[in-house]
Amino acid sequence: MNIQLSISLLVSDRMETLGKCLASIKPLLRELDSELIAVFTGKNEETLELLRQYTSQIIPFTWCNDFSKARNAGLKEAKGEWFMYLDDDEWFDDTAEIIQFFKSGEYQRYNSGFYVVRNYLDLEGKRYTDTDVGRMCRLTPKTEFIFPIHENLEPFEEPNKKLRVFAHHFGYARKAKTDRKDTKTSRNLPILLEMLRKEPDSPQHCMQAAQEYRSIGEYENAVTYCRKGLESAQKEKRIYNYELWLQVNLPLLISYTGDLQLAIKEAERILRLPRTLEVAAVHLCVTLVACCRDLKEYRKGMKYVRLFHEKLSELRKDPDAALRQRAVGVTMDKAAEEEIPVYVEGLFFSAETDDMESACDILSWLPWDEENRISHLYPRLEEWKKKYSHMNDGILAGYNTLPTENLYVCLQKTLYAEKYGDMLCAENLWTTCAENCPSGFQWELIEIAVRNGFSLNILMNRMGPEAWSEYAAAVALKKEIKALEEFYRMIKPLLEEYPFYSRKLEQCYLERLLTSELLEPARPAVLLEQYCESVLTDAETLYRSEVLADPETYAIPSQYRFAVIVRDALSIINHGDLAGSISLLKAAVQVYPRMSAAVNQLLQSLEEQICSSGQAVPEEFIVLGGQVKQVLHGLMEKGQWEEAYSVMAQLVSLLPNDLEVLCMKQEILRCGTLEHGG
Structure with missing residues (x-):
């Protein structure tokens, strides 16, 4: 008989979350050959009663401000092939992928595993950050926890398995930005400062101190420890995850102090370092792009948009390297979340500098075929076109070269064909758009149809009375009177088969005339x-x-x-x-x-x-x-x-x-x- 997985749970008296935590690991206990070990640091009998419903392995532990000692107490009793640990204020959303990882035997090909912890920044759960955490590994005689705070599980060896499972965590949420007592910082920081007194040159401890100061908004202190930690880390032969974190966060923390020029200078210096890895580079580019935007240094900003694209592309071609280069909140996936925002900033930078070549390049980089990622971008793209209308010829030409069936791009190609008089192409493209109209673009399709006399039947059959009433009211309000009169004259014949829609537009048109002149x-x-x-x-x-x-x-x-x-x-x-x-x-x-x-x-x-x-x-x-x-x-x-x-x-x-x-x-x-x- 063999235990596949030992689950170690550090438990205080947080009854408000313990029930959720235990319920979320119940499928693991049911579906896998697994054991639950509870390291109990609390005092309430009610907590113990709940724990006893899930396990008989309850280890009393007197809290001594040392997480590693508490974790090691549970680790010592573990008998599984693999070991996983979590806190009583965390709970899984769905453990199916973990179960499959062990049931399929896939776990035998790996030495460690990551899953996602969703750290909530407020008690309502509206703001959060997702962080990959290494909380699972093969159990060996050498396995142990080190560091009293922000403890590390070592050795944490490759190959690593990255799981999409995520756990909710409210431990760092607070009621208000200034509510320091409501966070773990008031507990963690004194421990960290004592560790730093004993080991002042530890880059790991400096990183953790910087994280704590950042969490309470003391950015100057965070910058100080970040600088100190980076100086120490660069003396080591190997590049560890804490150095990666320090490289990325030093310029970011400086930007939080308001000194954007210094943030740019520091980020550029770190980019030139031979120890700076690709994942750090893409994160640094995100910071540089934001600073350049705020300082209106558009040409420099465009340089870092291009570097972001270059480094991110390299990482996607080498997923193993991307997986190795990771720290808390610093991963390729985290940087990739900024891909579309960075490219959008690049579009505005290119327009500010009349750099149409760069604009066309960026348009080709956007993930047009991933509708779930790209659809929210359309309003910003419309804003870009409107703000830089003098560049619309070049913008439409850029869209026209894109090899995609994305409907928003199809709409731009329609406008391009219309502009250059290819009306057969324009009508065919218009029909494609009308049959599968992108949300929010019915209005523009109507405008195109009215200008060119295209049949409105496809759109009218898809638009309900409410949507049409909204459109009629908006078009009557937004157009100048003369333009409205001309528009109404041209659209009326196209609505002959839709008398209700025609009358609704007529009423809005007449209301505008009767109230506006x-x-x-x-x-x-x-x-x-x-x-x-x-x-x-x-x-x-x-x-x-x-x-x-x-x-x-x-x-x-x-x-x-x-x-x-x-x-x-x-x-x-x-x-x-x-x-x-x-x-x-x-x-x-x-x-x-x-x-x-x-x-x-x-x-x-x-x-x-x-x-x-x-x-x-x-x-x-x-x-x-x-x-x-x-x-x-x-x-x-x-x-x-x-x-x-x-x-x-x-x-x-x-x-x-x-x-x-x-x-x-x-x-x-x-x-x-x-x-x-x-």
Whole structure:
């Protein structure tokens, strides 16, 4: 009979996590020939009762500020071929890969193994860092733990197996950045400083001290120990993992102090060292790119984007070297997580220096065929195109050379073909995009179709009413009036087969006209009549007749109720009863304040007609002006400055001598200008 795996668990009295920890290793105890050894440093009987449910091997240990001694107490009792250790504030997410590693016999080909510890930085679990940790190894008579703090399991020999399994760890989470007592730092740091007093030139201890100071934001102290540790490490013949960590983190910690120029200088110095390994180089490039961005040293930044790509490519071709070169938080995989952000910075650097060749190179480096990695990047790429629109010809040409079926790239190739008049190619590419439209790019595809008269059927069949309503509202708001009128004229024939969609766009278009410009006296009535007809046609499609007959009872949307009221007011006006329409128009403004400007302009026209006919302006007219002021106050309180300005433009002409109105106008202008960065 043979024990494959000994699991050693260091247990205090953390009952809030011990249950999760034990439950997560239960599959290992069930599926493998394994044993659990609990080294108990606590005092509570409740903790012991829970442990006894999982193992009879409970070793009492009096805590003496020495993790290695505690770990070695468990190690001494281990009988397995392999040994694994963890803490009672860690628990596995899924142990299936570990089980398969041993059940398949694969473990016999390795001497040690890594898995991932997810270290949470807050108690809510929203921020965390993933670190590869060597917590498993073949058990030999020489196996032991060294160092009182941040203990090492030695010998930890190659070949290593890297597992994707990860364990949750909240030990370093704290309630606030300044809550030092809520972390392990207050416990670890005195032990480390005592170790350094005894061994002042130990690079391992210096690294650990730097880590602790970094965790509490004391970056100057962290830099001091980082420098000291690196100087000592460079005197050793062999390059150990702590030297790798120190190389990478010294410039990073300096950057945290705010001295970016010094951080760049230090990183460049370390890059020139013959002892600097490829994994360190890629991490250093990440720091250099960030510093160059903040200092606007774009040409230098581009140099390190290229070096990052070069070194990362070398490591991917030599996975064994990549696996060997690792320290806490310093691995090839960790650097690769920064690949897309680094390349994006490179795109901006290239544009700042008019370096189109580098931009095209970077576009070719991006992992276009890995949609799960690349899709979140599209908004940044659109920002890049928009910010450097003078380079769009070169940017589109760069996309056009990419050998990928990525739909975002396909969309750029469509724009390229359109620009150079290859309309058959443009339409074929457009169709491919429309059939599998990238999220968020339906709008641009519609714009392309309208410019070129492509059928919208593919997109319309894929877009739901909600998505179309969102699009219609946005396009009506964002386009200039003249451009909107031209766009509406061109798209209307393409929507003949989709009357509901056509009417929805028409309503947004008319709302924009009615709320955003001073119209000729006769035009508000014409446009309002057209608007009401469109809205009520939709209502007749969507609602039963009894609902439309009693809109207040059934609380149908305000847009429809407004249309009913204004339709009746226009009918009264057409029959010559100008004054009789005023109460209805007053009610319409209260129902749908967005259309106040159009109603006000119509009221002004009515006032002129009443005056020209010799009739006195009704008192209701003056009351309505006061109610429109209330609507305006409401818009101002909500910060809706553009809508407020549209209403104000009409109210000023209606009440030109009203000082309150003039003061409100000044406030709207001032606040609206500030909001837009003026």
